[in-house]
Amino acid sequence: MGTWDIGPFDNDTAADFSYRVDEAPEGKRAEVLLAAFREVTSTGEDYLDADLAVEAIASAALVAAQCPGGDPVTTSYGPKKPLPVLPPEARPLAARALDRILVEPSELLELWEESDGEEWKAGVRALRAVLTGTGG
Numbered sequence: 001m002g003t004w005d006i007g008p009f010d011n012d013t014a015a016d017f018s019y020r021v022d023e024a025p026e027g028k029r030a031e032v033l034l035a036a037f038r039e040v041t042s043t044g045e046d047y048l049d050a051d052l053a054v055e056a057i058a059s060a061a062l063v064a065a066q067c068p069g070g071d072p073v074t075t076s077y078g079p080k081k082p083l084p085v086l087p088p089e090a091r092p093l094a095a096r097a098l099d100r101i102l103v104e105p106s107e108l109l110e111l112w113e114e115s116d117g118e119e120w121k122a123g124v125r126a127l128r129a130v131l132t133g134t135g136g
Helices: 012-023 026-041 050-064 090-101 107-114 118-132
Strands: none
Touching (some): 012 050, 107 118
16 A cells, blocks of 8 residues: 555545545445445454555545534545535444554554554544544
């Protein structure tokens, strides 16, 4: 995975995911995000692949952009096409996915911990706070 910074779209996998979101039919774009969360949360205590985690974090940033206190996704690596208003279940599902990413066994967590990923973890926690309405 090519990663150049700590943001939700600052890596090749998230940029590719954004393209997939854009290519989905307009009425199915929300489902692409929800599917990313479900893939992560369905791993339970099994090993979580970094690419799945990256897609869920990018999805969470898109959901958070529609929340009070959420930052708009303005990077050129994010989706180009507008998203519909996302369903209410997107927020808690996104928060659960972020929770899962931040516990072992999680490849993405391991990769960031190898390079002192405290700033990355803080960013994921801040995203979660926006989703749950506990900060932002």
